[in-house]
Amino acid sequence: MHSIKVGDFSIRHTIESAQPITFFGDEKGDGSGVAYPLGSSLIEVEQRGDSVAYGAYGPIGRRELAVEITRRFGLRDDMKRIYASIGTDAFMRSAIRNYGGMRITRNDPWETALCFVISQFNNIKRIRGIVKRLMAAYGREHAFSAGSVNLSFREFPTAESIANRSADELMLHGAGFRARYIRSVAREWSDGSGFGKLGGMRYADAKEELMKLDGVGDKVADCILLFGYGRLEAFPTDTWIKRIVEHVYFGGRKQSIRAIHEFADERWGGYAGYAQQYLFHSGRLMKTGKRRAAPRIVAAASV
DNA sequence: ACCCAGGCGGGCG
C-alpha cells in the first residue's frame, strides 16, 4: 500500500453521495474505503485521517496507479477555491460544513454512461443490482492469489460485450424498459464514432452530442459529462435537485428544468457540478433522515 | 396491496 496526504478530502462523503464509483465498487462497511475494478486490476483505496492509502492487485504500475487515484477522486481540485465560489448562501455553506471533502469523481465515460442510462426512473439500490448483474454476466473475470490471499473480481463490461446482446437478454438481468437503451448506447459507443472527442468540445456541443443517443436525455447527458468527463460546469437536474433548488432558492415555486439550468449556470458557473453534488447529497440525506447513513457492504470481491 | 424510484421518448396542443 502506498500513501499520500490530502487535505479537504472525505472518501466517505464521496462514496456515499452515490456517484458512479459506488455503483460498482465494494465499499468497506464503515465508509472509509472502496475497492473497484480498473481494467484487469483491482484498486483498493482507504482513508485514514488526512492520508489516503491505496494499492492494487493486477498489472497496473505504481506511477499509473498514483495518477488513477489522483484523477478518480478529484484530488487535484482546489476545494478552497470551490467552496469560496459556490458557498455564497447559508444552505450551501451548511452543506459544505456537513459534507466537506466530498469530491466529484472522474470515471470512465462508457461506465458512467451505462450506469446513468440505467439510473433513469429507478432507485439507487436497484441500479446497483442491475450493474452488478451485468458485470457478473459480461465482465471479464480475473483471479489473483498471493500467499494466503485469494480473490477474484470482474471487470466492468465493455461496450462491445453488451452491444452484442439482445434487449431481451439484457431484460433478464432486471434492466426493464432500459434494456433497449442500454443496447443502443452500447452499440453507438462501440461503433468507434469516438466519444473521446467530447472532452475537447464545448460543453453545450458535447451535451447535444450525447443527447442524440437513444435513452440519453438532459439529465443523463449532464451526469456523463460531470462524472465521466470531469466537466464541472454540468448541473445534472433530477427530481431531487429540482425539488431542492425550488425549495431553497425559489420559495417552493415550481421551475422548469430549463430555468433551473439557467439559475445554476448564473449562480455557480464553472463549479455548478460541485454545487449539484452538495445539494443532492445533503438534500437526499435530509429527506430520508439518514444524515449519517451507514453504507451497505455490497462485496463480491473481498480481500 | 400499494407506491415510487438520480428520466426519457413520443404525442399532443
Add this chain to the structure above:
DNA sequence: CGCCCGCATGGG
C-alpha cells in the same frame, strides 16, 4: 416549446 403519459421491476 411545454405538458402529459406510459414504462419494467423490485424494495419499502
